[in-house]
Amino acid sequence: MTDQGIELAVSTVIFALRPHPTTGETTLWLPLVRRIRQPHEGRWALPGGPLLPDEDLAASARHTLERTTGLSSSYLEQLYSFGAVDRSPQRVVSIVYWALVRSDEVAGAVDGENVQWCVADEIPELAFDHDGIVQYALNRLRAKITYSPIARFFLSPEFTLAELRAVHEAVLVKRIDPANFRRQALATKTLVPTGSQLTGTSHRPPALYRFQVTSSDRNPR
Amino acid sequence: MTDQGIELAVSTVIFALRPHPTTGETTLWLPLVRRIRQPHEGRWALPGGPLLPDEDLAASARHTLERTTGLSSSYLEQLYSFGAVDRSPQRVVSIVYWALVRSDEVAGAVDGENVQWCVADEIPELAFDHDGIVQYALNRLRAKITYSPIARFFLSPEFTLAELRAVHEAVLVKRIDPANFRRQALATKTLVPTGSQLTGTSHRPPALYRFQVTSSDRNPR
Incomplete structure (x- = not known):
């Protein structure tokens, strides 16, 4: 929290490909983190946290990725900054990154106590505006794969x-x-x-x- | 300033087309603001300021545009968030927007005491990392005009x-x-x-x- 009354957070949308649990088809997944405090206690949310004073933005996103999945990303890019006044009871501006992780690396990753991998198009209702952020990231990924390798x-x-x-x-x-x-x-x-x-x-x-x-x-x- | 030790600012790169001062050819211009305090006192910088607690990000960018140029923008989009630890003596994360302004509107706009319109490719050395931000915005504009109207x-x-x-x-x-x-x-x-x-x-x-x-x-x- 700040004199401005604003918290600055960095969150990361992490995509990987794994077999769908029922169809077995290769499908986009992402890891979510269960919130252990208010607001939205118990709800699933994107992994992230407050920006530390000595951390660059991408470093913060990379640390979240490593903490959440035990993996390093092969691709990490800034997605967008979300800062609507009413997106959280206390003002939080979230700078969001998106990351792609190799499928063979994810195969060895296991869900932690408060971390769960979910099918990207079948996620539960998330905390805050995180549903919209996931959709924004999916749109970016689906657009970018059509014109970039x-x-x-x-x-x-x-x-x-x-x-x-x-x-x-x-x-x-x-x-x-x-x-x-x-x-x-x-x-x-x-x-x-x-x-x-x-x-x-x-x-x-x-x-x-x-x-x-x-x-x-x-x-x- | 915050408990995190981080200030959150919103800056705006504003582009308009006006005749070049020597060649007379239509050229990209942008308004710069002279800094009236340290750090970088006296240097030119992008217009902007601290995010206010009750202001959305785009609203902050729009207010900067109106305050700097007396104009409203026809186009305003988030560009990127810049947050390197060492970009300012005291940590500042800047969420940057870019705006396009109609040429006929700019014709009536005059330079203020600490505001000056400059040819985008001929700007003086700016405060902080603002040179790089202007280049980033120019790259975005020049890429986007090739695939978007x-x-x-x-x-x-x-x-x-x-x-x-x-x-x-x-x-x-x-x-x-x-x-x-x-x-x-x-x-x-x-x-x-x-x-x-x-x-x-x-x-x-x-x-x-x-x-x-x-x-x-x-x-x-």
Whole structure:
């Protein structure tokens, strides 16, 4: 709290891909934290906390990510700052980041006592304006995957076109025609064949690709 | 100042188009404010101030715009939040907005005692990290004008294709081929002929257009 009467918080929307609990299909998930004090005690909320005096904004978001999931992010970007006067009983301005975490890393992550991973499109009603913030982050992710190679942050450095398409399908929640996807993905010129094939598959193993990343595509911070 | 030791400020980068003082060509300008206290006393800085307890973020940005220029903005959007620990001797987190102001409105605006309009690409060295913030805002404007009809916020509701092209040329600081521009602009489907022509011109008066704005193109707040 401040002389201005305003608390400054940093929250992080963390996305990962995991199988849906009933359909088994690859689906977007995010971790939520149960509030252990008022207001909204007992409600689920985005992980975060007050900005510390000696912490940069992105460092704060990264610490939240590590504290919540035990993971480091492969992608972290500032999303938006939410500061409506009435979003909390006491004035809080939240600077929100969003992060993408690799699926194979999340497989080893377990829910903590007050942390639970939820399907992003099936979350319970959250504390404060956090429902709207999750929707804002989903909109950003779904827009950005259509024009930027951020799908790579969900993938291993080398991947098949089928794996890349599966990420797009999971994020956009729709089927994508394999032939069209292949044509469009290769037309972007950001995909480079590694010259290797997926091993362990028997007949006609699929080719592996990696992203050729230009400086403007790098993780912004 | 706060128990967290952090001040929360809102600043606004305000762009308008005016003739360049030496070349006379239409150019991007922005108003700067001279600091009248330490730190950086006497230096030019972006207009802004502490967030008031009962003010929403966009309202704070709008009040800064009105106070600085005497104008209301046709376009106001959150740009980014800057919060590096060392950006000011005392910790300040600045939530920055950017605004576009119509050229004909700016024509009547005069510089105040501590306010001065400057050519955006020729500003003096600013206080704090404000040079970087101006560059960030210029990058956003120059990217966004290529995929979104924001040029309309610099124009009257009805305009000729030559006027629209002049806005793009001024923002992007480059010549654009009239025939290519015409073809690409009409291909976006957002331009609608009004059925009228520019009056006051003698021979073959140019057609007037307006933007057909969909909900997703509206001013975000």
